[in-house]
Amino acid sequence: MNNTQSERSPYSIWSRRRMLTTLGTGIAMTGFGPLILPGGASPNAQIRHAVIGSGRQGRSHCKQFSGIGPDCRVVAICDVDPDQRRLALEVLPRDFPVEEQEDYRRILDNPAIHTISIATPDHWHTKIAVEAILAGKHVYVEKPCCHNIFEGNLLVRAANKYGKCVQHGTQNRSSESVRNAIQFLRDGKLGKVRMAKAINHQLREPIGRAPESDPPPGVNYDLWLGPAPKVAFTRNRWHYNWHWFWDYGTGDMGNDGIHQVDIARWGLGVGLPDTVTAAGGQLFYNDDHETPDTQVVTLEYEHCYLLYEMRLWTDYPLEGHDNGVVFYGDLGKLDIGRKGCFVTLIDKQPEQISGQDASHARNFIDAVIADDPSKLTAPISEGYISAILCHLGNIGTRVKQRLLFDKERLQFPQSDDANRLCSRDYRDGYQLPAL
Ligand SMILES: NC(=O)c1ccc[n+]([C@@H]2O[C@H](COP(=O)([O-])OP(=O)(O)OC[C@H]3O[C@@H](n4cnc5c(N)ncnc54)[C@H](O)[C@@H]3O)[C@@H](O)[C@H]2O)c1
Incomplete structure (x- = not known):
């Protein structure tokens, strides 16, 4: 599938041209200060990534996406539990500000964020992924991408309709x-x-x-x-x-x-x-x-x-x-x-x-920069099956x-x-x- 065959999301404020222009400047449009690459090099592309769900696997996403190269930065994290957000911030580089959100919809609202990864419990995966696609984001969604069969079908239709890169977290596909x-x-x-x-x-x-109890404070x-x-x-x-x-x-x-x-x-x-x-x-x-x-x-x-x-x-x-x-x-x-x-x-x-071992996150970011879902090693069209x-x-x-x-x-x-x-x-x- 390529972009000439797909529609753009009606909600998307990112056209490909606008995204690349902004990527090239290295200046976030809202919410963030400028991201300076190591050595001050001018980037050709700089992806601003957000991690939604910052538990065990979300923190692994934070490390992976912040460690795959200067063209990707984790600029936001989201979790409903403030303790999990704090733990995620601890594993991220401290050389630029990271937005912290409780509600994932604030992440999807932010046009300065290009890509998201979803590491919430399974019952949230498809809902957040489809809403993210509608908001114009590319998505890395943890396995299983759906909590039931209907959701899997919805997600793959959304990815196809709007031509977004949607990578499934079955990382052996990149090995x-x-x-x-x-x-x-x-x-x-x-x-x-x-x-x-x-x-x-x-x-x-x-x-x-x-036993039943109160949820932890602040959650x-x-x-x-x-x-x-x-x-x-x-x-x-x-x-x-x-x-x-x-x-x-x-x-x-x-x-x-x-x-x-x-x-x-x-x-x-x-x-x-x-x-x-x-x-x-x-x-x-x-x-x-x-x-x-x-x-x-x-x-x-x-x-x-x-x-x-x-x-x-x-x-x-x-x-x-x-x-x-x-x-x-x-x-x-x-x-x-x-x-x-x-x-x-x-x-x-x-x-x-x-x-060689290869990074699944790197493959996702490469596909996003190329704006080409066909470059994904675990496209959602395979993952959902x-x-x-x-x-x-x-x-x-x-x-x-x-x-x-x-x-x-x-x-x-x-x-x-x-x-x-x-x-x-x-x-x-x-x-x-x-x-
Ligand atoms: N690919 C892999 O090898 C691999 C490995 C481990 C986990 N996973 C997947 O990652 C996902 C997370 O697993 P985990 O072990 O980290 O679980 P976890 O319970 O440790 O973390 C989930 C986090 O999501 C947060 N959360 C829940 N609802 C949320 C919402 N609406 N918005 C934002 N945050 C929300 C929770 O508070 C929690 O911090 C699962 O789907 C799991 O299958 C994949």
């Missing part, structure tokens, strides 16, 4: 060794591959039971809840542990599992499946968790299967890795995991496929039946229960924007 391993499959060197197994295998400790808890139902605060429905509640998170399939599912799907060269069969539950936890600790999912395609296995109670290496993917071909197998990428051909010793596979796995697990999936309508022709989980009720004032 050269993984790219080389996928190319190995594409070149047919493993023969025909009929199955890939995505393994999410690790120890995640129980979270116990947390805007209502804004944290956003589209989700209004419920009393508990420490477990809060930073990080929200992953394990369906109102905010997507379980560990949408959390860590999505990285393996994305690589498996990429290597198999497939999109949405014809059916999903899933089972899962809590064989280990006896606490506030709603999401499973054990899960098996089979996604069926015309010529292959994608399997997902999850055990959150095993703290030992298994099948060569903890989180990883195995591709099974006629000529041997390929492992892609945290230890690297290894090919084992029949009767041969494993051989490593290597490559992998996110949907995780939703399919979770829906199958929750409704406990083999589900046919209509890939055109993004619905289940035979299950109303499953269709109900394709979207959610949005709390008043927090509905999704229309396109």
Whole structure:
């Protein structure tokens, strides 16, 4: 997709020409003083980036985007929790002012900000991303880009309609060794591959039971809840542990599992499946968790299967890795995991496929500077499919039946229960924007 095919947002006050002019001056239009590059060099381009959600991953965004080169500066951070904002400010360079906001809409209102990254809980991802696109921003959105199937479709339509760069936070797509391993499959060197197994295998400790309490002082808890139902605060429905509640998170399939599912799907060269069969539950936890600790999912395609296995109670290496993917071909197998990428051909010793580490954030900024979404390594048009596979796995697990999936309508022709989980009720004032 290029910009000649896409529309500009009606809300956008950034035309490409105006953006580049401002980038070239190095002077922010509002809100910031001039940004001086190291050595006083005149920049050709200087992207002003904001991080929305400054928890664990948001602080990693702060480090990544402020460390990728002089053409990108983190000029604003946003979080509903003042403590999280303070922690984010501590990891940022101190050589220019950084705007601090509680409400992400103030970030989207600011025309001096070109790009945003979203590292909030999952239930906010699509809403903020689509509103940002409508405000003329390019977006780096953490995985999973959507909290349900309807949202994923909305986000990809918004990105296409307005021609924005929208990068999905599945950063393995920028890893050269993984790219080389996928190319190995594409070149047919493993023969025909009929199955890939995505393994999410690790120890995640129980979270116990947390009583209702007041939110921490200064926190805007209502804004944290956003589209989700209004419920009393508990420490477990809060930073990080929200992953394990369906109102905010997507379980560990949408959390860590999505990285393996994305690589498996990429290597198999497939999109949405014809059916999903899933089972899962809590064989280990006896606490506030709603999401499973054990899960098996089979996604069926015309010529292959994608399997997902999850055990959150095993703290030992298994099948060569903890989180990883195995591709099974006629000529041997390929492992892609945290230890690297290894090919084992029949009767041969494993051989490593290597490559340089590359920055996913850098790839995003390069695509933005080129104003060319086709340069993204994890464009949302790919990312949302992998996110949907995780939703399919979770829906199958929750409704406990083999589900046919209509890939055109993004619905289940035979299950109303499953269709109900394709979207959610949005709390008043927090509905999704229309396109
Ligand atoms: N790509 C990766 O490898 C990777 C790694 C870790 C986390 N993540 C993703 O990053 C996201 C954040 O995860 P985390 O572990 O940092 O969670 P976290 O709970 O530590 O941080 C989330 C932050 O978002 C803030 N927040 C909530 N609603 C907000 C709103 N409306 N506006 C602004 N801030 C808001 C919270 O106060 C919190 O500080 C998740 O979606 C997660 O899946 C990705």
